[in-house]
Structures are given as C-alpha cells and as structure tokens.
Amino acid sequence: MFSNDHTMLFGGGFMWLVWVLIIIAFVFILKILINKDQSSNNSAIETLKIRLARGDIDENEFQRKRKELEG
Numbered sequence: 001m002f003s004n005d006h007t008m009l010f011g012g013g014f015m016w017l018v019w020v021l022i023i024i025a026f027v028f029i030l031k032i033l034i035n036k037d038q039s040s041n042n043s044a045i046e047t048l049k050i051r052l053a054r055g056d057i058d059e060n061e062f063q064r065k066r067k068e069l070e071g
Helices: 007-013 015-054 059-070
Strands: none
Touching: 015 059
C-alpha cells in the first residue's frame, strides 16, 4: 500500500490541496470574466452619454440603446 518513496502519502494526503487550488483558480477566473463583462457594459453606456452630449444621437435613441445594453 505504501511505497518507499511515499507517493501514496503525497497523493492521498495532499490531493485535497490540489482540488482546493483548482476550485480557487476557477472562481478567480469566473470573477474576472464577470467583471470584464460589467465594465465593458459600463463603458458602452458612458460612450452613449458622450454621444448624446455631442448631439450625435437624440434622447429617444439614447434610451433605446441604453435599454438594449442593460437588458
């Protein structure tokens, strides 16, 4: 059951640590992806506000595009 080089001890005893690290990495990557999506949506709304202020789009078009971005 145990070998002379203690592979069973390392594989069995510390395998939980590997799984914890994998789960932490997965959650971290998921959090980055969610934040990236939200920040790109916010920058798009900011761009719409700038276009409205410059007069490139009117209020109705601004509201329509903002609803598309938010929903």
